[in-house]
Amino acid sequence: MTTQPQATRAELKEQELRLLFEVYKKDPKLFERPTFIEDAKTLEEFGIYIEGKESFPYGVVKFMPQDFIVEEVMETGEVCTIQKENLLSPDTVLPEGPTLYATMVKCNLSTLNAVTELAKLLSCSPEQIRYAGLKDKDAITAQRFSFRQISLEALKKVSSPHFFLKDVTSGKGALEKGKLKGNRFTIFIRVEKAFFETEQSGIFVKNLARVREHGFYNYFYLQRFGTPRLAAQYWGLDMVHGYYRKVAENFISFASPREIPYFKNLRRELGKCFGDWERMLTLLEPFPLIFSNEIKIVRYLQNKPDDFAGAVAQVAEQATMWVNSVSSWLFNLKIASFLKQGKEPPPTLPLFLDPGNSSGPTYQDLMRTLRISVQDFRNLRCLPSIQPPRKPVATREPVKVEKAEILDSGIVLKFFLPKGEYATTFLSHLFNLISDRPPIEVDQSSVDTKAAIGDESALATIEHFLPTIHPKSKNYFEELAREEAEAKI
Numbered sequence: 001m002t003t004q005p006q007a008t009r010a011e012l013k014e015q016e017l018r019l020l021f022e023v024y025k026k027d028p029k030l031f032e033r034p035t036f037i038e039d040a041k042t043l044e045e046f047g048i049y050i051e052g053k054e055s056f057p058y059g060v061v062k063f064m065p066q067d068f069i070v071e072e073v074m075e076t077g078e079v080c081t082i083q084k085e086n087l088l089s090p091d092t093v094l095p096e097g098p099t100l101y102a103t104m105v106k107c108n109l110s111t112l113n114a115v116t117e118l119a120k121l122l123s124c125s126p127e128q129i130r131y132a133g134l135k136d137k138d139a140i141t142a143q144r145f146s147f148r149q150i151s152l153e154a155l156k157k158v159s160s161p162h163f164f165l166k167d168v169t170s171g172k173g174a175l176e177k178g179k180l181k182g183n184r185f186t187i188f189i190r191v192e193k194a195f196f197e198t199e200q201s202g203i204f205v206k207n208l209a210r211v212r213e214h215g216f217y218n219y220f221y222l223q224r225f226g227t228p229r230l231a232a233q234y235w236g237l238d239m240v241h242g243y244y245r246k247v248a249e250n251f252i253s254f255a256s257p258r259e260i261p262y263f264k265n266l267r268r269e270l271g272k273c274f275g276d277w278e279r280m281l282t283l284l285e286p287f288p289l290i291f292s293n294e295i296k297i298v299r300y301l302q303n304k305p306d307d308f309a310g311a312v313a314q315v316a317e318q319a320t321m322w323v324n325s326v327s328s329w330l331f332n333l334k335i336a337s338f339l340k341q342g343k344e345p346p347p348t349l350p351l352f353l354d355p356g357n358s359s360g361p362t363y364q365d366l367m368r369t370l371r372i373s374v375q376d377f378r379n380l381r382c383l384p385s386i387q388p389p390r391k392p393v394a395t396r397e398p399v400k401v402e403k404a405e406i407l408d409s410g411i412v413l414k415f416f417l418p419k420g421e422y423a424t425t426f427l428s429h430l431f432n433l434i435s436d437r438p439p440i441e442v443d444q445s446s447v448d449t450k451a452a453i454g455d456e457s458a459l460a461t462i463e464h465f466l467p468t469i470h471p472k473s474k475n476y477f478e479e480l481a482r483e484e485a486e487a488k489i
Contacts, residue, residue, distance in 0.1 A: 009117045010161055012289050019286055023262060024477040030262040031477060038222065038433040046230075047332030048219045049339055050429055056207070057200035059411075059431030060190040060438045061424070063472050065107045066462045067188040068139035069449055070423075072132065073181045073416065080142040080167070084460040088165040090156055097170035100147040100155055106163035107465035110137040112317065114163060116292075121158045122150055132180040133419060136223075138435070140461060146175040161468050182418040188449045189431060190410040190442040204411070207430050208404065215398040216429040217335055217345075220328035221422040226321070229256035233329040236322035240353075240372060242379035244308035247322075248301070249274050251312075252294045258436075263290075270294075277302040293318055309382040316385040323386050327352040330363050335395050348392035353377065399426050403453045409443030412452050437472050444471055 007015070024031050036042060040053040062068045072080040080103045088102065106114055111134045119126040128148045135141035147155060158165065195201055226232030231254055238247045253271030255264035266283060273279045280298045284291045293315040300311045312319050330352045338345040352363050360367070360374065367373070380386050403414040417423060427433060434440070450458040462469070 006120055008121070008160070009113070009289065016287050016289060020262070021477050028477070030265070031260050031475075033260050033437055034258065035434070035436045035439045036258060037439070038428065038435070040432075043222075043428070046220075046222060046225055046233075047329055047334075047336050048221070048428070049336035050217065051339065053428075053432065055203055056430065056432045057191060057195050057204055058434060058440055059427065060434045060440070060442050060472075061187065061427065062136075062138040062435050063190050063438065063442065063444070064446060065138060065140050065465065065469055066446065066449060066458065067190070068136060068423075069186040069458065070135050070139055070141040070143075071184045071186075072135070072141075072143040073184055074132070074144060075179055075181050077181060079184060080144055082140055082142045082458055082461050083456060084164070084166075084464055086166045088156060088168045092152065092156065092168060094152055094168065094170040097172060098149060099171055099174055100150055100152060101169045101171060101175075102145055102147070102155070102165040103142055103167040104145050104163050104165055105140070105142045105461060106135070107140045108137065108468050109160075109162040111135050111143070113137070117160060117162075118145075118147075118158065121160070122147070122154055124150060130175040130177075132175050132177060133183070135183075140458070140465065144175060146173070148174050162465075164464065178419065180419050182416055182421070183423075184414070184416050185423045186412070186414045186449050186453070186455070187423060187427070188407075188410055188412050188447050188452070189427065190438070192440045192442055201406075204430055208401070211399060211426070211429050212401055215396045216426050217339070218394050218397045218421065219332050219335065219425050219428075220325075221424040221428065223422070223424070224321075224328045225325050228258040229254065230258060231256060232322045232325040235319075236324070236326040237370060237372075239312070239319065239323055239383075240326060240376050240379060242376065244312055247319075248297055248308050248311050252280070252297065275305075277305070313383055316383060319383055320385050320387075323353070323380060323383075330366050331393065333366060334362065345395040347396070348394050350392045353380075393420075397421055397426075405453045407447070407452060409445070409447070412447075412449055414453055414455070435472075444473055 020031070037058065039056075040050070043050070043053075069082060071082060074080070082105050084105070094100070104114060109117070111131060115126050115129050115131070118129050122129075128150060130146045130148070131143060133143065135143050152168075152170070155165065155168070191200075195204075222230060224232070231250070235247050235251055238244075238250070249271070253267050253274060255267040259267070270280055270283055273283075277298050281295065281302070284295050284298060288295065296314040297311045300314045301308070304310060331349055334349055335345045350362055397418070400416045401413060402416065403412070405412045413427075415423075415426070417426065424433060446462070448457055448459050448462065450456060
């Protein structure tokens with residue numbers, strides 16, 4: 001009996017899109033995506049307060065992946081570039097060694113999904129694939145990976161429309177999380193015409209000068225809270241309280257305002273039949289990528305219907321992020337509380353849940369508000385992957401802006417940030433950011449962000465990923481409908 005090869009990520013994604021397209025043809029309104037502006041009011045829920053933000057100009061980020069370029073800087077200072085060069089090829093020859101190292105250049109793919117895809121393509125455990133830091137999904141990024149006990153011939157066979165491998169070497173050891181110096185960003189922020197016709201450009205220039213001189217407040221930004229649903233802090237808080245059934249149920253069934261109506265409706269239906277595991281899998285399994293973590297939880301509960309902590313442990317990496325988002329939330333709230341009183345926060349703050357609860361006095365007021373006790377921390381013992389933060393975090397961070405170029409349609413910024421810092425946090429001190437379908441009129445043409453500031457062109461890399469690049473204004477299903485109509489002519 002022969003084993004059927006597993007479908008690739010690209011094949012599964014195509015299956016999902018085709019299924020959704022059939023629904024779209026019947027009711028396009030189910031796929032209307034809401035737009036959110038990351039202004040003062042929106043950010044307040046996540047503890048982020050920036051003085052004067054009401055007057056900041058709008059800035060559209062990640063309109064196309066090439067607008068947001070991230071290049072990892074290793075501890076040695078070496079930069080992993082996005083340039084399409086030194087590619088892994090059938091002719092690549094290397095000295096023998098237990099570990100292969102490679103730079104992955106990826107587009108429209110998160111680091112975690114990249115690991116999942118690599119493990120599937122290599123028929124290996126995800127534990128054999130290591131990286132130093134997480135990189136954005138809606139971007140073109142370059143970062144180093146290590147492959148333990150994977151042959152060079154196996155690595156040569158790896159192929160995906162969402163990434164390519166380059167700068168391959170062999171050696172010993174493996175990469176460790178956090179073992180990097182930081183990231184170099186080259187970002188194009190698209191603006192509306194009013195930016196150049198009103199005082200908005202002056203506000204931007206003034207804010208940029210201030211941040212260059214004094215740095216920016218080191219808030220944990222929205223991706224820390226689980227984009228696009230932005231509810232990770234609530235699931236993490238329920239884990240601290242030990243409400244694991246609630247965590248599993250809400251993770252699967254909470255209909256976020258940021259989701260399209262189709263998935264809101266599907267999640268509500270999942271909530272109605274929670275506990276009927278077979279029915280839930282019938283609803284979830286047509287979407288093996290979109291609902292991969294939800295499927296893991298439900299399959300576990302199908303066999304152990306009362307072990308909700310064990311079910312959450314099936315998505316340990318996600319669950320760890322949920323708990324960490326609680327620490328991030330309280331950290332943000334504490335910085336904001338100082339600023340709202342006209343006070344400068346201390347240079348550093350401990351993170352909540354640190355060993356020995358030395359952060360307790362810092363967050364005592366917030367712990368009372370959220371009804372958290374020190375004893376509650378024991379509820380996290382079922383997840384060994386949760387490692388309490390050990391070092392205090394700076395409340396203000398410097399930024400090294402290497403280049404700033406104003407174009408006819410927006411601003412290009414090239415800058416370096418140390419590991420763990422968010423580019424969007426820095427940008428939020430300059431703009432009211434928009435990362436969804438823009439509600440304002442902006443130039444929609446593709447820009448070679450690197451060439452725009454005089455760096456080596458990224459055109460070869462952009463062209464490589466063209467099949468996967470879709471501007472935020474594009475309705476994928478409208479394109480499919482048009483193609484289908486043309487095919488019938």
